Structures are given as C-alpha cells and as structure tokens.
Amino acid sequence: xxxxxxxxxxxxxxxxxxxxxxxxxxxxxxxxxxxxxxxxxxxxxxxxxxxxxxxxxxxxxxxxxxxxxxxxxxxxxxxxxxxxxxxxxxxxxxxxxxxxxxxxxxxxxxxxxxxxxxxxxxxxxxxxxxxxxxxxxxxxxxxxxxxxxxxxxxxxxxxxxxxxxxxxxxxxxxxxxxxxxxxxxxxxxxxxxxxxxxxxxxxxxxxxxxxxxxxxxxxxxxxxxxxxxxxxxxxxxxxxxxxxxxxxxxxxxxxxxxxxxxxxxxxxxxxxxxxxxxxxxxxxxxxxxxxxxxxxxxxxxxxxxxxxxxxxxxxxxxxxxxxxxx
Amino acid sequence: xxxxxxxxxxxxxxxxxxxxxxxxxxxxxxxxxxxxxxxxxxxxxxxxxxxxxxxxxxxxxxxxxxxxxxxxxxxxxxxxxxxxxxxxxxxxxxxxxxxxxxxxxxxxxxxxxxxxxxxxxxxxxxxxxxxxxxxxxxxxxxxxxxxxxxxxxxxxxxxxxxxxxxxxxxxxxxxxxxxxxxxxxxxxxxxxxxxxxxxxxxxxxxxxxxxxxxxxxxxxxxxxxxxxxxxxxxxxxxxxxxxxxxxxxxxxxxxxxxxxxxxxxxxxxxxxxxxxxxxxxxxxxxxxxxxxxxxxxxxxxxxxxxxxxxxxxxxxxxxxxxxxxxxxxxxxxxxxxxxxxxxxxxxxxxxxxxxxxxxxxxxxxxxxxxxx
Numbered sequence: 001x002x003x004x005x006x007x008x009x010x011x012x013x014x015x016x017x018x019x020x021x022x023x024x025x026x027x028x029x030x031x032x033x034x035x036x037x038x039x040x041x042x043x044x045x046x047x048x049x050x051x052x053x054x055x056x057x058x059x060x061x062x063x064x065x066x067x068x069x070x071x072x073x074x075x076x077x078x079x080x081x082x083x084x085x086x087x088x089x090x091x092x093x094x095x096x097x098x099x100x101x102x103x104x105x106x107x108x109x110x111x112x113x114x115x116x117x118x119x120x121x122x123x124x125x126x127x128x129x130x131x132x133x134x135x136x137x138x139x140x141x142x143x144x145x146x147x148x149x150x151x152x153x154x155x156x157x158x159x160x161x162x163x164x165x166x167x168x169x170x171x172x173x174x175x176x177x178x179x180x181x182x183x184x185x186x187x188x189x190x191x192x193x194x195x196x197x198x199x200x201x202x203x204x205x206x207x208x209x210x211x212x213x214x215x216x217x218x219x220x221x222x223x224x225x226x227x228x229x230x231x232x233x234x235x236x237x238x239x240x241x242x243x244x245x246x247x248x249x250x251x252x253x254x255x256x257x258x259x260x261x262x263x264x265x266x267x268x269x270x271x272x273x274x275x276x277x278x279x280x281x282x283x284x285x286x287x288x289x290x291x292x293x294x295x296x297x298x299x300x301x302x303x304x305x306x307x308x309x310x311x312x313x314x315x316x317x318x319x320x321x322x323x324x325x326x
Numbered sequence: 327x328x329x330x331x332x333x334x335x336x337x338x339x340x341x342x343x344x345x346x347x348x349x350x351x352x353x354x355x356x357x358x359x360x361x362x363x364x365x366x367x368x369x370x371x372x373x374x375x376x377x378x379x380x381x382x383x384x385x386x387x388x389x390x391x392x393x394x395x396x397x398x399x400x401x402x403x404x405x406x407x408x409x410x411x412x413x414x415x416x417x418x419x420x421x422x423x424x425x426x427x428x429x430x431x432x433x434x435x436x437x438x439x440x441x442x443x444x445x446x447x448x449x450x451x452x453x454x455x456x457x458x459x460x461x462x463x464x465x466x467x468x469x470x471x472x473x474x475x476x477x478x479x480x481x482x483x484x485x486x487x488x489x490x491x492x493x494x495x496x497x498x499x500x501x502x503x504x505x506x507x508x509x510x511x512x513x514x515x516x517x518x519x520x521x522x523x524x525x526x527x528x529x530x531x532x533x534x535x536x537x538x539x540x541x542x543x544x545x546x547x548x549x550x551x552x553x554x555x556x557x558x559x560x561x562x563x564x565x566x567x568x569x570x571x572x573x574x575x576x577x578x579x580x581x582x583x584x585x586x587x588x589x590x591x592x593x594x595x596x597x598x599x600x601x602x603x604x605x606x607x608x609x610x611x612x613x614x615x616x617x618x619x620x621x622x623x624x625x626x627x628x629x630x631x632x633x634x635x636x637x638x639x640x641x642x643x644x645x646x647x648x649x650x651x652x653x654x655x656x657x658x659x660x661x662x663x664x665x666x667x668x669x670x671x672x673x674x675x676x677x678x679x680x681x682x683x684x685x686x687x688x689x690x691x692x693x694x695x696x697x698x
Contacts, residue, residue, distance in 0.1 A: 025494065051493075051494060056521070057517075057520060057521065057524070059517040059520065059521065061483060061513055061514055061517055062483050062486065062513075062514065062517030062518050062520070062521055063483075063517075063521070064483070065480070065482070065483020065484050065486065065487060065514065065518070066483055066484075066486045066487035066490055066518075066521065067487060068483070068484055068487055069472075069483065069484035069485060069486060069487020069488045069489075069490070069491070070487035070488065070490050070491045070494070071487070072472065072484070072487075072488075073422070073472070073487070073488050073491045074491065074495075075491050075494055075495070077487075092477060092480055092514075093480070093483060093484075096476075096477050096480060097475070097480060097484055101473075102680055102681065102682070102683060103458055103680055103681050104455060104458055104459045104463040104465075104473075104474075105455050105458075105459060105463070105465035105467075105473065105474075106453070106454075106455040106456025106457070106458045106459065106465070106680060107456065107679065107680030108455070108465050108466070108467040109465070109467065110683045111683065112683075141681055141691075141692065142681055142682065144682070144691075164684055165683035165684045166682045166683050166684055192687065192688050193687050193688070193689065194687045194688035194689020194690070194691075195688045195689065196689075238689060240691065241687045241688065241689030241690055241691045242689050242690050242693075243688060243689040243690075244689065244690045245689075272693065276693070279695060
C-alpha cells in the first residue's frame with residue numbers, strides 16, 4: 001500500500017491497463033501534450049505515443065462517437081471528457097449508440113468503451129461547469145456507471161471499467177483529485193462493478209451516498225457521533241449495477257435512512273434508491289426516507305449562494321435528526 | 327401576405343431545380359466503351375442482379391408493410407439503388423459498411439441473406455438483428471455490416487471510430503459510411519470529417535443526395551448546395567458520383583477506397599440521386615413538397631433502366647436474360663417474405679438478453695421490479 005492522490009491513482013490505473021492490453025488507448029482534449037486538463041494522464045504520451053494517447057480537437061460528440069465505433073470493432077477506448085459538463089454535447093453517442101448497440105444488433109457487438117472525466121461542483125464555476133450528471137447517464141439501460149470517492153476506489157473502479165466489455169461511465173470528483181489515500185500497488189487490484197462499501201460502520205441511521213458526497217456524509221457522521229448518534233455511511237460506488245443487497249442490509253440494520261447526492265433531486269439517484277427501499281424494505285423502516293441533494297436550481301456563481309445550494313454536512317445532520325425524531 | 331399565398335410560394339420554391347449558384351458537376355458524356363472499361367462481364371451482370379433484387383425486395387417490403395406484416399418506420403430505397411450497389415461493389419469483403427436508416431439495400435449488398443433482412447423487417451427471431459432492431463437497425467458482424475442507425479448523422483462519428491480502429495490495428499481495410507444529404511447539416515458530419523482528414527483515416531463518406539430531407543428540399547436547408555464542396559473546409563478530397571449510374575458510383579467509390587488503402591485518408595462523395603417513393607411508408611410519393619410530375623420526370627432516369635439498356639446495347643445482358651434475372655429477383659424477394667413469415671417471434675425471455683455483454687456482475691442491472 002502506498003499513499004497517493006486520487007489523481008495519481010487514476011493515472012496508475014490508466015498506465016497499468018495500457019501496459020496490460022495494447023488495445024487500450026486514451027483519447028480526449030488535452031490528454032497528451034498538456035498531460036491532461038487535471039493532469040490525470042501525466043507522462044502517458046511519452047510512454048505510449050501518439051496513437052495511444054490522443055489529443056483531440058474540441059469536438060465531444062465526434063470523439064465520443066469515435067470511441068463507440070472503435071469499441072464495437074474490437075479495441076478499448078478510454079474517452080476522457082475534460083468535464084462531464086461538456087459530455088452533454090456527446091450524449092447522443094453515449095445514449096443512442098453506446099448504450100443501445102448491443103441490444104439493437106441482437107447481441108452481435110461488445111462495447112468496451114470507458115467514458116471518464118470530472119463531475120460535480122468545484123469552487124464558483126457557476127451553472128454550466130458545476131453539474132452532477134451521473135443520474136442522467138445511469139438512466140439508460142445498456143450502460144454502467146461508477147462514481148469513485150476515494151483514491152483506492154478511483155483506481156480499482158477505473159481498472160474494472162476498462163476491462164469491462166460494456167460501456168462504463170466513470171464520474172471522477174473534480175474536488176477529489178488532490179485527495180490522498182492508501183492504494184494497493186497490485187497491478188490486478190480491481191474493484192468489481194456493483195459492490196458498495198460501508199465507509200463507516202454505525203447502528204442508528206444509514207447515510208447512503210456516493211462519490212464526493214461520502215466525505216460530506218462522513219463529516220456529518222463525525223458531528224453526529226459527538227451528539228451520541230452512531231451513523232453508518234454506505235458508499236454505493238457503483239450506480240449501475242447497484243448493490244441492492246448492501247442497501248437492504250444497512251436499512252435492515254438501522255431502520256432509518258438519509259440519502260445524499262450532489263446532483264438535483266428530480267429523477268436523481270436518491271429518488272431511485274428511495275423508491276427501491278420503499279418497494280423492497282418498507283417494513284424495515286422506522287421513519288420516512290429523507291434526502292439531501294443540491295438545491296433544485298442551476299448553480300449560482302456568488303460564493304454564499306453556491307454554498308447554500310450545495311449539499312452540506314449540516315443539512316445531512318438536520319435530516320438525520322429528523323429520521324431519528326430528535 | 328396571407329397564409330395561402332405564402333404556402334404556394336414555398337411549394338414553388340421547393341420544387342425549383344437546384345439554384346443557379348450550384349453548378350452541376352462537370353460531366354462530359356462518356357461513351358459506352360469508357361463506361362464499361364475495366365469491368366468483367368460477370369461483375370456487370372452481378373450488379374444488374376443486385377439492382378433488381380434491391381428494387382424487388384423493397385417492393386415486397388412495401389407490400390408486406392401495407393399488409394401490416396412490417397411495423398414502425400420503413401424507409402425504402404427505390405430509385406437510389408445504383409448508389410449502394412455500385413459503391414459496395416467497389417469494396418472488398420472485409421471492408422466495413424455503415425449507414426443510416428434507409429438501409430435495407432446496404433444490408434443486402436454486404437451479403438446478408440434476403441430472408442434475414444426481411445425477417446428483421448417482420449421483427450422475427452431469424453432477423454439479422456434477432457428482431458430487436460427492425461427496419462432501421464440491421465447489423466451483421468459476419469458481413470461487416472455495422473448498421474442501421476436512426477439518428478440523422480449519428481453514424482458518422484461511429485464510422486470515424488471504425489476507421490480509427492483500422493489505423494490503430496494497421497489493417498488493410500476501409501469503411502464506407504453513408505448518410506442522407508440532410509445529415510450534412512449536423513455537427514456530427516463536420517466533426518467527423520475534420521478528424522478523419524486530420525488523422526488521415528480510411529473513411530469514405532457517401533452522401534446520398536436524394537434532394538429531400540423528408541419533405542424539405544435541400545436548397546431550402548443548405549446555404550451551399552454542393553455537398554462535395556464542403557470537403558474543402560477540411561482539406562480533403564471529394565467527388566461527385568452520378569447516383570443514378572451504378573458504374574459511376576463504382577468508379578468514385580473505387581478511387582476513394584484506393585486512396586484510403588494507400589494511407590491518403592478520407593474522401594467525401596456526393597451521390598446525386600432521387601427517391602421514387604415517400605420518405606417513409608407513411609409519406610406519400612408526392613404531395614406537399616414535390617409533385618407527381620416531378621417524380622415521373624425523374625423516372626426517365628431510372629438507374630435500373632439506364633443500366634439494363636447499357637448492358638443490352640453492349641451484348642452483356644439480353645432482354646430475355648434481364649427478364650429471367652428480374653424473375654429471379656422477384657423469387658428471392660418472395661421467398662424472403664415466406665421465410666420471414668414462418669420465422670417465429672423472438673421469445674419473450676429475450677427481453678433481458680443482450681443488453682449487456684457482462685451481466686455476471688455483483689449488484690442489480692435492471693430496476694423495473696419485474697420477474698426474470
């Protein structure tokens with residue numbers, strides 16, 4: 001185990017997978033000469049050359065589609081979006097081509113393409129650069145979605161995504177790239193898709209979340225502990241496939257649930273998980289399932305407004321107190 | 327201006343011939359000898375056969391659609407046969423073909439059995455996509471036929487990716503990708519041409535200019551009429567093919583394929599053609615955007631008649647042989663329909679199959695709460 005940043009962990013995942021399989025290549029804006037807008041691909045161009053670390057023009061729809069076409073004929077593209085916000089331009093290719101090719105061809109093609117890039121609000125980047133879009137992508141059957149929240153998860157899930165024969169969208173936390181954590185050195189350290197992880201054991205209430213929000217949840221749990229409340233934090237890690245067993249297990253354990261996501265509430269991940277809990281674990285609940293999400297508005301620029309709009313540990317504590325009827 | 331007058335004016339404009347600003351492609355009439363030069367007799371006869379099959383197959387599909395055997399949208403290729411038949415003849419077996427949703431003939435031309443194409447139209451288990459794709463989403467990995475795509479222009483970036491794969495793996499192959507002229511206005515077209523030319527990828531983009539994007543005449547949709555000229559924006563070669571002349575389509579497609587194989591990158595081909603049928607089965611042949619007379623006038627240019635006459639004049643295919651060949655095309659189409667009719671519906675448990683390649687994962691992939 002070495003302590004590395006989330007950024008370095010992703011870099012290791014790319015490096016190891018490119019070394020392991022000559023069909024893996026990285027393509028996107030600024031991934032080569034510039035070493036990546038967030039330096040995730042640092043050093044890879046020198047190591048693997050221009051056919052495998054490819055700087056594209058600013059043309060998201062085009063190079064996302066390129067990835068899909070290349071994947072359907074047998075190679076393994078890793079398509080980097082400078083941020084997922086820009087991938088909105090490419091959604092036609094992700095939703096209409098990548099997610100559907102296998103089904104509409106009657107299973108004739110594999111689609112081993114990975115789409116990755118940073119997601120979520122950073123600091124004062126305003127409405128168009130501060131979105132969490134994983135719920136939109138997970139909406140489409142045919143695609144898989146992971147949202148790592150720690151360096152180890154970033155490495156293990158990206159490696160799993162690259163090795164998977166289906167299209168996988170990897171949402172990296174824009175504010176997590178400098179986060180440090182222990183990461184196994186093993187070249188075959190892969191975290192299987194669809195396996196959640198309890199990031200903090202607890203018995204009084206379950207906070208279920210993913211991505212950057214696990215840190216907000218852990219902060220809330222620490223505050224609650226001082227108040228005598230023992231909160232469990234379940235990190236979904238993978239949104240589709242979704243570890244329903246782990247969700248039901250934590251619900252059964254604590255009987256009280258607060259769901260947290262960075263994105264909007266309407267049609268959000270938390271909406272799906274809340275529906276699932278009431279459909280499959282209603283009898284286990286001692287209180288209604290409550291949610292903490294981004295305020296249902298486009299992200300404002302002003303510092304104070306941005307702070308209010310984002311989900312916060314304070315909001316999580318407040319909702320936890322409500323499900324505990326305190 | 328009252329509404330009536332306005333509508334009339336629009337109609338008149340839409341019927342107008344291409345504007346003066348759009349020079350017709352340079353075309354000195356060729357002698358028969360020049361047109362036939364380099365072709366084997368058998369290949370010419372095969373092309374004729376394929377054109378006839380394309381026509382008769384589509385007629386059969388129209389009939390089946392009218393009988394309710396085919397559902398959904400159904401876009402026929404009648405009138406445009408020379409484009410795909412000629413161009414795909416210029417390819418090798420291991421080259422790739424991809425197109426949009428007016429695709430039955432492209433699918434056939436790559437070598438998919440007529441029965442499998444018809445069964446797909448019927449939504450049956452023996453269809454080339456197992457009944458899951460339908461008229462707009464046919465695929466056959468074995469014949470390197472990569473679909474069948476329903477979003478206008480959406481297939482072009484995919485083809486770019488296939489061309490990238492060819493270069494990545496250093497293969498001696500090319501991809502031919504087709505789109506309608508209306509797709510030229512999509513960003514996907516321009517983004518793809520730029521990268522194809524930038525990286526010299528072996529992609530041949532054939533724009534089938536049948537003059538109408540559904541009901542919108544091309545001159546009402548494009549500031550520049552000539553599609554081939556758009557290649558100059560990406561510093562890439564282009565050509566105009568006579569989309570009513572199967573040999574001309576072969577010629578331009580062959581030149582483009584040779585260039586691509588030589589590592590010289592992509593080519594944009596504008597194929598000037600015409601559809602004799604409505605945009606889809608739910609659109610009448612003529613009506614608000616073109617007149618019956620317009621269509622009849624264009625039929626003087628029927629690619630099948632033109633080619634049949636050329637072959638007859640040069641003693642390559644007699645009138646009688648043509649009739650026999652046509653009867654054969656009708657028989658194949660008829661048998662395809664019979665095959666499709668007998669093919670079973672895909673079983674209900676197919677619903678959750680082939681959505682993901684790797685389904686053996688921890689966690690849940692489907693969220694509909696249904697029994698599986």
